[in-house]
Amino acid sequence: MISARVVGRLSLYRRVLNALQADGVQNVYSHQLAAMAGFTAVQVRRDLMVVGYSGSPTHGYEVDRLLESIRQFLDAPGGQGVALVGIGNLGKAILAYFAGRRPNLRIVAAFDKDPCKVNRVIHGCHCYPMEQMAEVLKQADIRVGIITVPAAAAQGAAEALVRAGVHGLLNFAPMKVRVPPNVHVEDLDMTTSLEKVAYFARQGVSGKEDRK
Amino acid sequence: MISARVVGRLSLYRRVLNALQADGVQNVYSHQLAAMAGFTAVQVRRDLMVVGYSGSPTHGYEVDRLLESIRQFLDAPGGQGVALVGIGNLGKAILAYFAGRRPNLRIVAAFDKDPCKVNRVIHGCHCYPMEQMAEVLKQADIRVGIITVPAAAAQGAAEALVRAGVHGLLNFAPMKVRVPPNVHVEDLDMTTSLEKVAYFARQGVSGKEDRK
DNA sequence: TAGATTGTTAATCGATTAACAATC
């Protein structure tokens, strides 16, 4: 079983490698990738072994082939649709943020309980009333959901998404949601993160070991 | 040295406790708080010891006094100002999200290099050109920064904020920033989080142990 | 008192780091 941490780092390596590829770089060593991604060389080498592509002691890793290996590991073969619940300020910003960024992982449907916010297209994403969720998600084979509703509505949104067949949730609401054990939840809690930063800024220390 | 994890959990406990207080609940046991916050009772008890307030075996924790202890631990005495760099879709959504939410931790200044986006007020926050950052931050004694610029501009934004005296950064850009060791950085990388969720949704497993 | 909960120590678990032989 691959840990969530490794998957997250692979996602970061890919972005760094994309930048290198754009610059015409053909080979890269683990310590270079480590410095750019903010991890250690040993972590990088161990993570890259997971995707099943080996480097060479003389040339390091070939950028092109490594990117292809990561792509095969991370991406769904035919692309993956994502649903978003909660078309408020944050929801709309996230629709804009992901619009056209990664064709393989697109937000293809958004939902809101407010009738005034649905039945239109925002940043290329169709907006539907909550009642149509099961139907739309089944029809588009969507298995990933993003929750951008207020805290009080988060649990309900999560349950609706899970009922509609979603197996992964990205939760922006400042509240933990309870889901069946086979559903993966990532919490992206901006309030907690900001309070953490504020605490350590006030203490004048980093809360982690130095990053050299 | 308190770990960033503990500080983050305290922030969550506070929100759960606020909800309980609003419901008129006066006492709470560690296992109740644990269930609501999504952690274990032992974690809750250990974390609460950090803030220096002891519970009682018979009544558990008093909600009012516990909230006060957490507040004293987490919050800056006179309130803490926050600066935001990058007034795009995401930046504006974050200004709206935090507006009026926590008087003690307010975004009081926003910056952008685009002259069209500055010299106005968005969700109660004054917007300035980048050139005025050092001056504004010093005058308002701001030590916390939020980065919502594109990936390519993140390092520059981080350096400008650090030069202006910031000791903590909340980084939304999908790129690691390098900072001096005494600056605390929290990365809030939506792209990585979404890719993690998509990966585990596709595998049909949670990537963590069951949450019971 | 009896009993559930708290505070605290010991054991477990997992991830990171260090060390080193294998490789080109």
Added chain:
DNA sequence: TAGATTGTTAATCGATTAACAATC
């Protein structure tokens, strides 16, 4: 070959979990 890097195993570190005496 010499040398830097890779892949892999062992040691370290930190956090979580389990166990239990102390408490009201």
